[in-house]
Amino acid sequence: MTDSIKQRQGNGRLQDEMAALVARVAKGDRDAFANLFAYYAPRLKSFMLRRVADADTAEELVQETMLTVWNKAASFSPAKGSATAWIYTIARNLRIDRLRRQPAQTFYDVDDYDEPSAEPTGEERLIQNEREAQIADAIEALPKDQLDVISLSYVDDLSQAEIAERLDVPLGTVKSRMRLAYQKLRESLGGRM
Incomplete structure (x- = not known):
């Protein structure tokens, strides 16, 4: 069996395990949630850091995402997609909502301050x-x-x-x-x- 087939089979198994964890979370299983959190929190933070400028906002969005997973686990349906896709969709939607609520102006740390660009807008x-x-x-x-x-x-x-x-x-x-x-x-x- 080639490595890519093993990896796909392993990924399928992983998604089955994640779907099972989400189903357990829907029943209030805190251990299942802790396992989901341990697996997804660092990945979600990395995902958010690539799309959001600061680490604090990324961390907040990870927390909101996982809280939403806890509260809405019963709405997850493996027939509609993988647990990973469902969780990342929640994260993406929360990030978009956050960006819409933010004021248009950007704030900079003093250490990161650069002179305004001489380039015209x-x-x-x-x-x-x-x-x-x-x-x-x-x-x-x-x-x-x-x-x-x-x-x-x-x-x-x-x-x-x-x-x-x-x-x-x-x-x-x-x-x-x-x-x-x-x-x-x-x-x-x-x-x-």
Whole structure:
């Protein structure tokens, strides 16, 4: 017999034993409950620690789970699934209920404190992307002569005198095109420039 078949048969036997323990707990057998607790409590705690941030909450949820097992053992039906699945379903549901009741804010231990991330939040990124799209649309709406002056100034980092020389236009023309471009951008962006 291969190891995996032995393991599955052993697991089936284990589940039969656990189902029998739950049936005994339903009749008020404290020893059966102690055996269930000894087997499942560390496994449930590990399960909770992987899904809940702190050990205290995980421990509380294990206690609540096992108390629920004690109180509702009579409702367990081996025909509907294994004792392990039933117990873990109770644990999962209690964890979800706890998360729903918790306030949205997160508290940190002083030892675990990290400076707030310089990375923008999703909302800040969305606002920034919308703002950039508005600016891009406003820039694209500029007449070509004004767009050229703005591009040479900001993209190529040229001074107004260098722009006048490159475009072969008077310096005053460059200045008036820039002023007009800024005025149109300010109007397009609602005065936020």
